[in-house]
Amino acid sequence: MIHDVVHPTGNPPVTLTSYAHEQKPKLVNVSRRPAVLVLPGGSYEFCSDREGEPVAMALAGAGYQTFVLRYSVAEASTWPAPLLDAEAALQTIIDRADQWGVDPTRIAVLGFSAGGHLAASVSLLGRVRPAATLLVYPVIMQRTLRVCRAEVHGAPALLEAVDQSCPPTFIVHSAADELVPVANSLRLAAQLADHGIPFELHVFPGGPHGLALGTEFTSTGRPEMVDRPFASWLGLAIDWLGRQFPIG
Numbered sequence: 478m479i480h481d482v483v484h485p486t487g488n489p490p491v492t493l494t495s496y497a498h499e500q501k502p503k504l505v506n507v508s509r510r511p512a513v514l515v516l517p518g519g520s521y522e523f524c525s526d527r528e529g530e531p532v533a534m535a536l537a538g539a540g541y542q543t544f545v546l547r548y549s550v551a552e553a554s555t556w557p558a559p560l561l562d563a564e565a566a567l568q569t570i571i572d573r574a575d576q577w578g579v580d581p582t583r584i585a586v587l588g589f590s591a592g593g594h595l596a597a598s599v600s601l602l603g604r605v606r607p608a609a610t611l612l613v614y615p616v617i618m619q620r621t622l623r624v625c626r627a628e629v630h631g632a633p634a635l636l637e638a639v640d641q642s643c644p645p646t647f648i649v650h651s652a653a654d655e656l657v658p659v660a661n662s663l664r665l666a667a668q669l670a671d672h673g674i675p676f677e678l679h680v681f682p683g684g685p686h687g688l689a690l691g692t693e694f695t696s697t698g699r700p701e702m703v704d705r706p707f708a709s710w711l712g713l714a715i716d717w718l719g720r721q722f723p724i725g
Contacts, residue, residue, distance in 0.1 A: 478537075479577055485565035491549055493566045496533050497542040497577040511583035511722035512542040512570055514607070516563065518590030518614075518687065521554045521632060527689040527697065528589040528613075532711075535690065536587075539715045540724040542579050544570060548595065556631035563599040567607060583722040585609035587714075590657060590687065591616055594632060597665070600646070601638040609721045611647040611714055614654055614686055617661040639668040645675040647717045649710040656686035677717050681707045 479497040500508050513536050517528035524547045533543040548554075548562040567584060574581040586607040588596025593615025600610040616622060619634035646669055650662040659680055669676040684704035689695035691708030 481577075483569060485546075485569040486562055488549070488562075490547070490553065491562050491565075492547045493569055494530075494533075494545045494547075495542070495577055496530075496537045496544070497579070498537070498540070500578060508578060509574075509580040510540060510542045510578055510724060511585070511718070512544065512577075512579045513611075513718070514563075514566055514570065514584065514586045515543060515545045516548065516586060516588035516592035516595050517545070518588070518592040519550060521550055521559065521591045523550050524548065524592075525589065525687070525689070527687070527695040528592065531690055531695050532587065532589075535711055536715070536718075539718075541718070542577055556633065559595050559632075560598050560603065563595055564603050564605045567599065567603070567605040571605070580722075583608055585611060585718065585722070587611040587613070588615060589613045589689070591632075593617075594622075594635070597635050598633070598638075600644055601635060601640075601642075602633075606642075607644060609644050609646070609718070611649075611718075612662070612665075613649045613710065614651065614657050614688075615648070615661060615665070616657055617665050621657055621661050636664055636668055639665070639672055639674070641672050641674070643669065643672065643674045645721055646677075647714055648676060648678045649681075649707075649714070650679075651681050651684040651686070651688065651704075651707060653683050654686045677713075679710060679713055681710070683707070 549558040586596040696702035
């Protein structure tokens with residue numbers, strides 16, 4: 478595995494970590510793989526460890542070249558700093574496509590909560606944009622930005638930014654999420670439908686905000702953070718990615 482840590486903006490706290498497969502003699506049909514850039518959540522106050530490397534490693538196990546961006550947070554996250562970080566990360570993956578074995582035309586972003594807001598932002602507003610977007614309990618609506626403190630950082634609401642340029646989108650949410658209500662995903666899906674953007678939406682009945690993988694591994698030892706139905710989102714996401722970006 479190619480495991481690099483680089484600073485896509487030149488700012489030391491902003492890191493892009495690669496989990497890329499090396500070319501192997503028995504895998505000659507996959508010399509250039511699709512890539513997924515993972516954007517952890519954390520209210521733009523921090524980047525959640527539970528929504529970073531565990532997710533990247535799971536997707537790497539499915540054959541993707543994966544990357545985790547730890548973007549500008551807390552006092553450094555005044556908008557558009559996180560967006561510039563995400564753009565720089567995507568451009569770095571494109572520029573190093575040969576080194577990391579990436580097909581630069583098949584890069585997806587996957588974001589959780591505030592990271593979902595950032596993933597949607599770079600997909601809708603970015604100078605450099607992904608070819609596909611995956612959003613897990615994303616912050617989209619103005620009133621949710623206030624609840625999650627993202628508004629403090631100047632982050633924009635995104636519903637009105639949806640247009641025909643948006644890439645195909647995969648969305649996951651819990652109907653029981655009280656911090657980031659499921660209306661964020663439902664209204665986003667309606668906007669995507671209105672603009673003819675292909676999307677797939679999964680709403681699970683239970684589980685609090687921040688479930689990550691929904692497994693014991695990402696639960697921090699908290700039983701309420703384990704939810705078997707919600708945990709199926711990863712397999713559904715991999716199936717969806719496989720339809721967008723077949724490997725090999």
